[in-house]
Amino acid sequence: MRNVGASRGALRVVAAIARSGASAVSLHRLRTVSTVLCVVAIVLPYVVGSGIAAGLRADMVAAVDAGPDLHVTTLRFGRPAPMPESAIAVVADLPGVTSVVPRVVAETQLGTRGESAVVVGVPRDSLPAHVSVMDGRLFAPNAPNELVMGHDLAARLGLKVGDAVPPFYRNESGERVSRVVGVFGAGAPLWASQVIFTSIETAQTISAEESAVTSLLVTCQPNYRDAVAERLRALPTLGPPGIRPALRARVTTRDDLYALLARRLLDRETLFQLPFILAFAIGIPLVLVTSGVGLAERRREAGLLRAVGWSVDALLLRSLVEGALLTLIGTSLSVLIAFVWLDLANGAGIAPVLLPGAARMPGFRVPWQMLPIPALLGLAVTSVLVFAGSTWSTWRAATAPPAEAMR
């Protein structure tokens, strides 16, 4: 027999110990299951929430990218106020302006459950690029009370093309029955879940604001954006000349929107992350405890391994590999479940934290995007926790006299 007691080289030694650590995962099943569950409980909600936040951010950025150079609204006494249609011509006449699209945006509620929706009145040739009619047609010019509904909203209300919508607004001209003439899908899921497109005139009727619009979408020639914005801000009024109080233009550029989106999303994400800072704090002792599950058996095992020639370093390496595998399994499982949670369960439970007003089981497609950073962050944090828990207990068992550890 050759001398089997001789060491076979550092790399082989490390590989053999690592393999032993990997097989320890299946040896200590109770510890494995409890630690993995603990890791999942910490990482999963974080990954799901981060996925929804990333999806929302991507959606919003895409919407701003595809939008106009300037959004113009009006203020009276420093508060938002409708602007007269005459303002359209004033803005269109400014040097460098290539197009001005008026828009009427009004919030309303429909159906017996009072589903909230946003009525958007636009010229029929000025619908956002990512909106496409899936069924039916667009509203006709000069045809009142024709609605094109977002697909998810129509599904929630049980409406289809040709259905009549009972009166959902009241004004001086009385109630009107509206008709669904089309259903649209949109690149941004939130649009399809909340928006109704209609003509400017119908939107004005619904809002009881004839001859007024809520905003103008202004597109400029290259390099004219800032100059046009300056001219608009400098105008004494966007209302009819001589009428007081004046209507001052409020101009929001694309850059302003990016900054606003980042700030609003950051606020929501911070709000979302606070419970998870707490969860991590609670997770520390929890993982430390689960890492120590089956401690007596593992202590005896460490004593036995020391007795048959394992060094303290070898035992620590074995424990480290076992811990790394546990966190990797836990985090991978979290990412897999997060995919299911986001894709099949539509972010239920977590979406409302990031989408104010959304139900616990959102009735629309919640946007999400799985990015590697949250999963890697979860892996890093839980690795530290598991390593701390298992390394300490292994160190104590390995440095005790083997006879004592085995007792």
Added chain:
Amino acid sequence: MTAQTGLSVEAREVRREFAVRDGTAVAAVAGVSLSVAAGAFVAVRGRSGSGKTTLLALLAGLDHPTSGSVLLDGVDLARVSRAERTRRLRPTGIVFQNGAAVPRLPVWENVSIGLVPLGVPMAERRQLAEAALETVALQHVVARRPEALSAGERQRAALARALLHSPRLLFADEPTSNLDPESAEIVCDVLAGAHASGATLVVASHDERMLARAARVVEMREGRLVSE
């Protein structure tokens, strides 16, 4: 097994105390001096609780004496670093009385687990383990789990593990206590074979078959060596 040089081991005024609940200390080994020359076969006998197992653990470097010293091949184990101690103890082997094993780990892996930190490839470990198990007539339990073995089989498997790396100093604590006569004979033969190939052998036993093969028999009573 190839011929080799055994290692000497010596206990000098070794004492090992254990704290008991009322705060006092009980000496399991109370000032024992014992010198085992390289290549010797020494048997330690005595009643249960006489301190045989504790003495063996101290000699095998698995426990630290409360006072006194243990010298392995002339080197005081208390005066070397932990890593050096592990290195110096590597050519030794021990057979535990209860046949201690890692639960759920197949018998062949249990037998060869001491070779893992040496980087011995798995296939070679299995091959060596199978050969070692065959020497103790356990070739039929290679893939079983320790929980599925009888007490006697576990003890023989522990013997196979101790012999796997051809130790130069072998300790065996009651190696035949759970065995039927036939198996006990096998174990006695295997241990005698290890000694014959040059290994130093220290056995704690009150089995007459084992004692008859030892060149030297010492007796313990209440933690002390009382006769030789």
